[in-house]
Amino acid sequence: MSTFKERLNSASSLHNSFVCVGLDPDPARMAVPDILEFNRTIIDATADVVCAFKPQLAFYEAFGIPGLQALEGTIAHIRRVTPHAIILGDAKRGDIGSTATAYAKAMFEVWGFDATTVNVYQGFDAVEPFLKYGDRGVFVLCRSSNPSARDIQDLPVEVGGTTMPVYRRVAERSEAWNSAGNVGLVIGATYPEELEELRKEHPTLPLLIPGVGAQGGDVVAATMYGLDKDGGGMLISSSRDILYASSDPKTYGDAARGAAIKLRDQINAAVQLWQASGGLTSEGGRPGV
């Protein structure tokens, strides 16, 4: 059985793409009103130019049970159309052990996601039940892409005589918990310095990098700092720029495809730069951005 990281890298290689499409259906912006129809069109239009799809559960829960039925149909459709794609359920669950066990069951057994995001405020208990699913990816929310990420994540903490921001401590703990080899980190592209620093400290953990496009993160920096030491191990996620590239019911699929190809190509051009600059050097050096 492949490890999650191997599956992630295979999915990237297959389509020569690090693009993850965030499936965040917003009724105010969708070109057609039906969530499942909308998602199917987006999936069909982008399947061969991306490596992953990331439904954000909030956007389905906001429609109650019909929304969750659309999520079920969406997952089934991805499996049919592009069986090697990674399906990442973005839910950022986090709770005490018995509850986290139920959440892990929901994400990995009920929905059948290949990977998910988790929130670590409650510590190891909140993450451990997810880690037990050794073939699934568990992306710990480390440095989020939003403006107020700094409220808690930047607080300087002292650990064993060293002062570091909370998010670095979270990354350290996540690495320590990675005995099954299925831990990753979520780091927003909107904080490129932090991304660079974290990648140097954690050269092998897969990264989920949201925040390019509508949120303002730079694609070149996200790529140059996001690639692992072997030039893989990264998902760059975009939602709104792809989903809402057009509001025309006749052309939104093509427009989404165009936006996904553009992002793929921007990333791949940066990968070339990364390779030309020698990649992530053994000294943890910064590639010449």
Place this chain on the structure above:
Amino acid sequence: MSTFKERLNSASSLHNSFVCVGLDPDPARMAVPDILEFNRTIIDATADVVCAFKPQLAFYEAFGIPGLQALEGTIAHIRRVTPHAIILGDAKRGDIGSTATAYAKAMFEVWGFDATTVNVYQGFDAVEPFLKYGDRGVFVLCRSSNPSARDIQDLPVEVGGTTMPVYRRVAERSEAWNSAGNVGLVIGATYPEELEELRKEHPTLPLLIPGVGAQGGDVVAATMYGLDKDGGGMLISSSRDILYASSDPKTYGDAARGAAIKLRDQINAAVQLWQASGGLTSEGGRPGV
């Protein structure tokens, strides 16, 4: 329109009870296999001796869409049987602003909960969309009840020259965000010293206190330290001790009622002690526990 805090205190007064029943259906322990049937029996048996019900969403999501249909039926049943009870959806959601907006819609509009729990790792952006529902309670996860709560929450952070644990900073920020008067804190009964300290610093915020019973928290300390300066503003939550007081399909309702009454009475005895000792003094003094 009543504020959330007024509604909470009315619900407590109506049944002279601070007990919140956590509705966490576990198929391995339920006396009957059907979630909705099980919950209805528990609700019918305890409605007049408690003030709130707290479905934990993980335990419904673990059953997929049928589980969420059972949650829908459970909420409807509570509204019918005991319309003044607080229904708190325990979900600990937390995400960037646009996503948190969708989660808030799900919790307050789709499910129609009176209150929910939120995770603040992403800062104010994650909480703000919930706060906009001014008549609903928003309990910020501050000091959780689980053993590994210390991993992140206890890290000493420096803020403006003062060093404090992360959870105290979270409480401080939560108080600062309370312009609509609907913020509360989640503080585990398993950490009575922290509960005492936080209550002194935040004498008016409603508290949701999990962790008594199966998790080992002491009821007397939870009550003495949990009451606000007016002797209210508190929910003491118990799940497993009530739900699984008996595994006999004929008697589990009666057993649950017995367990809820026992907890209610233990709390109310501690309330008497609290009153006799002068309550939470104006100096923030400790009642004589």
